[in-house]
């Protein structure tokens with residue numbers, strides 16, 4: 001049975017297509033989130049890659065901020081549950097998930113069975129989210145994917161003292177005007193995101209092992225800064241940004257099986 005998980009975020013749309021709840025047939029990440037054609041594009045991409053029609057899909061589950069607007073799904077499930085499910089599938093040893101997306105950051109505590117037992121979220125402030133990195137990359141005229149390499153070139157990270165994105169923007173501009181290196185500023189920006197979210201993680205209590213998910217986890221500079229902040233190794237999968245969609249596709253498999261059984 002083919003099942004589909006679609007994670008419609010504030011800034012990106014992600015799809016995962018599974019066969020029998022195990023084999024990853026295709027995945028997609030489209031940099032356009034809810035309220036755009038991003039979800040349709042992400043869907044078309046996976047169906048095209050796997051050469052499968054929508055009517056061959058046994059069950060589709062939508063998750064993420066824009067999940068309620070996606071009418072092709074059989075059901076919708078919260079992104080917290082889907083992230084927990086996706087991460088537990090890849091890393092069953094994880095007890096703390098740090099998920100940083102385009103407009104929010106969440107820390108989830110999981111038990112041994114992979115169930116979420118607690119969570120904390122920052123969705124009030126852009127600092128400590130992907131939005132902060134997007135704004136800073138714009139000022140430094142860097143592609144978001146190049147932040148990691150640039151940060152690694154730094155002799156040391158320049159501390160960004162402003163906690164607000166708007167003030168941090170002016171701070172970075174004046175640092176540039178004073179001749180501070182782009183690499184040092186980039187490292188400082190990655191560190192600033194890590195410091196903010198590590199504080200959120202400490203409030204919930206960090207239990208090992210710790211994993212980072214969401215788009216920002218793709219940045220090794222933020223991951224390394226987080227490791228320093230928390231004093232622990234961070235587990236990371238190349239599919240970090242797909243964890244919500246993966247969890248949704250796994251839930252879709254459970255639902256699909258139940259549906260089949262009830263039709264017998």
Ligand code: ADP
Pocket residue numbers: 008009010011012013033064100101102103104129130131133134144145146147148213214215216217218219241
């Ligand atoms: P959402 O579900 O809220 O749309 P995602 O978890 O998909 O968010 O993450 C999107 C964010 O990830 C964007 O803000 C984007 O800038 C950031 N991002 C993507 N790739 C990278 C990267 N290589 N380095 C840093 N941030 C990245």
